[in-house]
Amino acid sequence: MSEIQVAADDYREEPVRHAPLEVIDVSAEGRAVKDAYRNFVLCQVNQHCLRLAVLEGQYPWHSHPASDELFLTLEGTLIIELADDREFQLRPGQAVVVPAGIVHRTRGEGRTVNLCVEALAAATEFVPGSGTPRILSGAPPKPTT
Numbered sequence: 001m002s003e004i005q006v007a008a009d010d011y012r013e014e015p016v017r018h019a020p021l022e023v024i025d026v027s028a029e030g031r032a033v034k035d036a037y038r039n040f041v042l043c044q045v046n047q048h049c050l051r052l053a054v055l056e057g058q059y060p061w062h063s064h065p066a067s068d069e070l071f072l073t074l075e076g077t078l079i080i081e082l083a084d085d086r087e088f089q090l091r092p093g094q095a096v097v098v099p100a101g102i103v104h105r106t107r108g109e110g111r112t113v114n115l116c117v118e119a120l121a122a123a124t125e126f127v128p129g130s131g132t133p134r135i136l137s138g139a140p141p142k143p144t145t
Helices: 026-032
Strands: 037-045 048-058 069-082 087-090 095-098 104-119
Antiparallel strands (some): 069 095, 069 104
């Protein structure tokens, strides 16, 4: 599976597409994306943002040192791998939060559309090299049941 090529600078000072009190047609935004990978800010809520991501392929190993990241799958199946070998498979309507500092990567089984909530302009630290990375900061949380 090909890995998506992206740099942390790609997300700095990214424009917010929709203003407060503007109705957002999330389905239409997703349908409009024709690329294998696209990730953009739909709107800002306080100091956080709502992102729409379309993913076919695998995103690189990374972490967000100061921001949790919530994933909510709208279409397809989103796989989220953690550096400790845990894996989450999110189908439409399912969500999970990856805590700040946890090294993870995502991949779509076919075309996958998901929403993400994270701090606006959250720092992204990519893990150099290939293979499964070491955990950069903190121990991964145990899943709650």
